[in-house]
Amino acid sequence: xxxxxxxxxxxxxxxxxxxxxxxxxxxxxxxxxxxxxxxxxxxxxxxxxxxxxxxxxxxxxxxxxxxxxxxxxxxxxxxxxxxxxxxxxxxxxxxxxxxxxxxxxxxxxxxxxxxxxxxxxxxxxxxxxxxxxxxxxxxxxxxxxxxxxxxxxxxxxxxxxxxxxxxxxxxxxxxxxxxxxxxxxxxxxxxxxxxxxxxxxxxxxxxxxxxxxxxxxxxxxxxxxxxxxxxxxxxxxxxxxxxxxxxxxxxxxxxxxxxxxxxxxxxxxxxxxxxxxxxxxxxxxxxxxxxxxxxxxxxxxxxxxxxxxxxxxxxxxxxxxxxxxx
Amino acid sequence: xxxxxxxxxxxxxxxxxxxxxxxxxxxxxxxxxxxxxxxxxxxxxxxxxxxxxxxxxxxxxxxxxxxxxxxxxxxxxxxxxxxxxxxxxxxxxxxxxxxxxxxxxxxxxxxxxxxxxxxxxxxxxxxxxxxxxxxxxxxxxxxxxxxxxxxxxxxxxxxxxxxxxxxxxxxxxxxxxxxxxxxxxxxxxxxxxxxxxxxxxxxxxxxxxxxxxxxxxxxxxxxxxxxxxxxxxxxxxxxxxxxxxxxxxxxxxxxxxxxxxxxxxxxxxxxxxxxxxxxxxxxxxxxxxxxxxxxxxxxxxxxxxxxxxxxxxxxxxxxxxxxxxxxxxxxxxxxxxxxxxxxxxxxxxxxxxxxxxxxxxxxxxxxxxxxxxxxxxxxxxxxxxxxxxxxxxxxxxxxxxxxxxxxxxxxxxxxxxxxxxxxxxxxxxxxxxxxxxxxxxxxxxxxxxxxxxxxxxxxxxxxxxxxxxxxxxxxxxxxxxxxxxxxxxxxxxxxxxxxxxxxxxxxxxxxxxxxxxxxxxxxxxxxxxxxxxxxxxxxxxxxxxxxxxxxxxxxxxxxxxxxxxxxxxxxxxxxxxxxxxxxxxxxxxxxxxxxxxxxxxxxxxxxxxxxxxxxxxxxxxxxxxxxxxxxxxxxxxxxxxxxxxxxxxxxxxxxxxxxxxxxxx
Numbered sequence: 001x002x003x004x005x006x007x008x009x010x011x012x013x014x015x016x017x018x019x020x021x022x023x024x025x026x027x028x029x030x031x032x033x034x035x036x037x038x039x040x041x042x043x044x045x046x047x048x049x050x051x052x053x054x055x056x057x058x059x060x061x062x063x064x065x066x067x068x069x070x071x072x073x074x075x076x077x078x079x080x081x082x083x084x085x086x087x088x089x090x091x092x093x094x095x096x097x098x099x100x101x102x103x104x105x106x107x108x109x110x111x112x113x114x115x116x117x118x119x120x121x122x123x124x125x126x127x128x129x130x131x132x133x134x135x136x137x138x139x140x141x142x143x144x145x146x147x148x149x150x151x152x153x154x155x156x157x158x159x160x161x162x163x164x165x166x167x168x169x170x171x172x173x174x175x176x177x178x179x180x181x182x183x184x185x186x187x188x189x190x191x192x193x194x195x196x197x198x199x200x201x202x203x204x205x206x207x208x209x210x211x212x213x214x215x216x217x218x219x220x221x222x223x224x225x226x227x228x229x230x231x232x233x234x235x236x237x238x239x240x241x242x243x244x245x246x247x248x249x250x251x252x253x254x255x256x257x258x259x260x261x262x263x264x265x266x267x268x269x270x271x272x273x274x275x276x277x278x279x280x281x282x283x284x285x286x287x288x289x290x291x292x293x294x295x296x297x298x299x300x301x302x303x304x305x306x307x308x309x310x311x312x313x314x315x316x317x318x319x320x321x322x323x324x325x326x
Numbered sequence: 327x328x329x330x331x332x333x334x335x336x337x338x339x340x341x342x343x344x345x346x347x348x349x350x351x352x353x354x355x356x357x358x359x360x361x362x363x364x365x366x367x368x369x370x371x372x373x374x375x376x377x378x379x380x381x382x383x384x385x386x387x388x389x390x391x392x393x394x395x396x397x398x399x400x401x402x403x404x405x406x407x408x409x410x411x412x413x414x415x416x417x418x419x420x421x422x423x424x425x426x427x428x429x430x431x432x433x434x435x436x437x438x439x440x441x442x443x444x445x446x447x448x449x450x451x452x453x454x455x456x457x458x459x460x461x462x463x464x465x466x467x468x469x470x471x472x473x474x475x476x477x478x479x480x481x482x483x484x485x486x487x488x489x490x491x492x493x494x495x496x497x498x499x500x501x502x503x504x505x506x507x508x509x510x511x512x513x514x515x516x517x518x519x520x521x522x523x524x525x526x527x528x529x530x531x532x533x534x535x536x537x538x539x540x541x542x543x544x545x546x547x548x549x550x551x552x553x554x555x556x557x558x559x560x561x562x563x564x565x566x567x568x569x570x571x572x573x574x575x576x577x578x579x580x581x582x583x584x585x586x587x588x589x590x591x592x593x594x595x596x597x598x599x600x601x602x603x604x605x606x607x608x609x610x611x612x613x614x615x616x617x618x619x620x621x622x623x624x625x626x627x628x629x630x631x632x633x634x635x636x637x638x639x640x641x642x643x644x645x646x647x648x649x650x651x652x653x654x655x656x657x658x659x660x661x662x663x664x665x666x667x668x669x670x671x672x673x674x675x676x677x678x679x680x681x682x683x684x685x686x687x688x689x690x691x692x693x694x695x696x697x698x699x700x701x702x703x704x705x706x707x708x709x710x711x712x713x714x715x716x717x718x719x720x721x722x723x724x725x726x727x728x729x730x731x732x733x734x735x736x737x738x739x740x741x742x743x744x745x746x747x748x749x750x751x752x753x754x755x756x757x758x759x760x761x762x763x764x765x766x767x768x769x770x771x772x773x774x775x776x777x778x779x780x781x782x783x784x785x786x787x788x789x790x791x792x793x794x795x796x797x798x799x800x801x802x803x804x805x806x807x808x809x810x811x812x813x814x815x816x817x818x819x820x821x822x823x824x825x826x827x828x829x830x831x832x833x834x835x836x837x838x839x840x841x842x843x844x845x846x847x848x849x850x851x852x853x854x855x856x857x858x859x860x861x862x863x864x865x866x867x868x869x870x871x872x873x874x875x876x877x878x879x880x881x882x883x884x885x886x887x888x889x890x891x892x893x894x895x896x897x898x899x900x901x902x903x904x905x906x907x908x909x910x911x912x913x914x915x916x917x918x919x920x921x922x923x924x925x926x927x928x929x930x931x932x933x934x935x936x937x938x939x940x941x942x943x944x945x946x947x948x949x950x951x952x953x954x955x956x957x958x959x960x961x962x963x964x965x966x967x968x969x970x971x972x973x974x975x976x977x978x979x980x981x982x983x984x985x986x987x988x989x990x991x
Contacts (some may be wrong), residue, residue, distance in 0.1 A: 076855050107595060125804075196640065229562070240967070240968070242929070243929075243930065244968070249711075249929060255714055255715060255718075255725075255726055255727075256711035256712070256715075257711065259714060272766065274761075274764055274765040274766060274767075274925075274960075275927075275960075277726075278714070278726040278728070281728075296766035325935070
């Protein structure tokens with residue numbers, strides 16, 4: 001490989017280098033090419049990331065500044081990446097396997113007419129390079145040879161740790177203005193509207209407290225909401241609850257709702273119909289609270305409380321408060 | 327001269343329009359409806375001549391039958407009247423002189439009039455919901471024309487009797503004879519005789535010209551539509567051909583995106599609808615306040631077919647409105663949302679109640695599925711909540727995404743033989759299905775069935791992890807591609823294993839295996855578990871104790887009772903165990919549980935179909951609601967929990983096993 005490896009990086013919420021971008025840089029070092037990064041935004045944003053980038057082995061940071069590049073616009077950002085790659089004759093272009101990273105490199109792939117291997121967990125340089133990548137939501141590992149120049153990869157989250165490079169660099173910042181057409185800016189973020197519900201997102205929550213038909217009414221969910229707040233958990237429900245109109249469909253856990261994978265799932269007054277279990281079988285631990293000891297949910301539960309949730313759940317909340325002294 | 331002119335005008339209008347309509351049908355996509363002649367003759371005899379489906383509702387059925395049979399009998403009088411216009415002293419040789427025929431004419435003319443008056447009463451006084459959205463003004467006009475034709479005929483006959491000109495013995499026609507006393511037999515009567523025959527003939531010609539522009543077109547198309555209707559295997563969907571050699575890419579269909587994609591039978595369906603609304607009355611989606619009305623679906627498609635046909639002809643399309651050579655610049659617009667809304671397409675549970683109810687053999691499910699196929703495979707537009715099901719079927723071979731390795735877990739403790747590659751084929755392969763393999767509530771059915779087969783000494787085995795989803799939910803969703811992949815895979819597994827006979831407890835698997843896999847090279851003798859178990863009971867290989875007194879009401883599964891005519895066997899099992907009580911909507915007129923057409927994996931709008939059905943079951947007073955389908959089991963059990971009724975939802979196999987085991991051996 002002759003040219004450098006170019007990695008698209010982003011700023012994290014705290015202004016420092018985004019964690020997944022760091023992982024992508026560490027991953028890119030396996031290609032044994034000089035490491036460059038490309039970033040979209042003002043130079044001021046790049047400055048606080050410089051030490052991190054240098055520590056990860058980046059020699060040059062290319063910062064794309066353009067009056068129209070403020071908000072995310074996938075085609076325009078991809079143009080900035082593709083342009084940099086062409087200018088550097090990059091041997092490889094990488095990004096984190098985040099939704100944004102995958103979207104951008106898909107655009108780059110289309111623009112350069114090269115194949116893209118998404119969600120890679122390992123790469124072996126060579127001609128052609130070989131990658132292992134995650135498919136089908138993690139159920140399948142695919143080994144592939146990637147014919148293409150530049151080599152286009154995204155890096156599966158947590159495939160490698162963002163460890164510093166053995167030979168740290170002094171990352172230099174170079175700015176450039178990409179050539180954008182109007183069409184590049186057709187799709188862009190024009191406004192951000194916070195989700196109406198607020199609270200913790202169901203799909204990403206570490207803890208989910210869910211209620212089923214046994215909750216009895218929309219008002220009955222107050223005890224679950226109280227527990228969820230104490231645990232920093234999201235509130236979910238079964239299909240029976242959304243059918244009855246007690247909660248919106250967005251709260252439904254199940255085959256026809258959200259499929260979740262929390263650390264712990266607390267299922268209250270849920271019988272455990274297949275349609276529901278299909279949505280929560282990704283949970284690491286399942287605590288079931290149900291007055292019916294024969295309920296099928298107990299077959300899948302790690303912890304079981306046979307009892308009325310309207311007594312059990314407030315008791316758990318009370319214990320939590322007591323333990324925390326609030 | 328005047329008659330020739332009237333005939334020419336009316337005939338030209340009729341022929342012109344008919345050519346346009348025939349062109350539209352002929353331009354339809356191909357579908358094979360040949361063969362099975364004896365069954366088609368039988369369908370004509372019972373459904374058309376015998377008015378079988380209409381007479382299932384005796385009141386409106388008789389009204390229609392009177393008018394229909396009346397017109398069959400009165401048909402020769404049209405010719406007689408034309409002769410009468412030309413020459414007041416001539417009539418049809420022989421028949422025109424027959425007293426018995428004149429008698430029949432009087433009787434049937436009266437029946438037609440009774441029919442017309444009763445129909446007007448139904449439409450104006452009763453005003454049933456099924457006519458909502460139909461062209462009611464058109465119907466009134468047609469009834470008026472029919473009345474005019476018949477009354478003028480009777481009056482013409484009466485004046486001829488008064489003038490002593492009747493070629494038949496007047497005493498044979500009591501009604502005309504009685505009416506004849508009104509007329510003096512003088513010069514005024516001579517004038518009136520001419521007036522009545524002209525009114526009669528002109529009304530007939532007006533009818534002829536108006537007919538092909540109206541919903542009443544069914545009097546021409548219905549007989550053809552019934553002839554080309556499905557005869558056997560009604561639960562089978564027409565497969566799409568994806569990679570057949572000899573199929574041009576241009577001719578490849580991915581369902582119906584525009585009116586140009588409809589098959590000729592589907593076009594003929596739309597021309598046959600007379601907007602009677604029997605389909606709508608039977609539809610569970612309509613009954614629970616959803617957007618779908620099967621009647622409005624067909625009417626919407628017809629409007630689009632007409633509009634596109636006219637526009638294509640205007641744009642210099644092929645002859646008679648077909649696409650033909652150089653079909654001009656016309657591009658038809660999408661059927662969804664042009665002819666019907668997206669909601670309508672997804673509300674359907676493919677239960678077939680509409681198809682069963684339709685007196686002219688319109689096949690609504692084929693329309694719905696073709697619209698879905700286009701939406702899913704071309705537009706990728708379908709209810710978001712069903713996406714995990716499609717993904718799980720593709721990825722995990724079952725619609726809940728459970729590991730295949732757990733498919734046979736239920737069978738391990740029962741010692742059921744799992745057929746491994748190379749094993750000798752059993753006498754009967756038990757196809758368990760995904761629901762009975764994985765669902766907690768449905769699994770009981772698999773256990774019961776296996777225990778009963780063991781008790782009866784049947785040589786059977788299951789495929790275990792080698793069994794996959796049949797592809798039915800994907801197919802009913804419109805994802806024909808996924809379905810065919812599974813069909814080919816399963817057929818290969820079954821054929822390699824040397825399977826000849828299959829028993830399935832899931833009516834959806836049963837329907838797919840029996841009616842749809844033959845299209846993919848899988849031909850087996852397929853029976854439903856209720857059929858096999860009833861046979862084992864009647865042969866004495868299973869010996870249940872004496873039937874108890876507990877009242878049991880049996881819910882027919884659509885895919886059993888309606889699509890496959892399995893109605894007796896489950897009832898025999900119920901009768902062997904307890905005291906059967908029937909719901910009003912039973913047998914082939916059953917009401918869906920709400921799960922069909924992949925609705926098991928979709929969210930329901932409006933009120934719940936399953937609750938509607940559970941309330942009907944509870945109203946029988948029975949404490950047990952027997953079912954013979956795993957999806958009905960889950961849906962109705964959910965329904966019972968919602969309504970709070972005291973009902974035990976249980977499969978017939980479980981009822982039987984409890985009764986066999988409970989009996990001291």
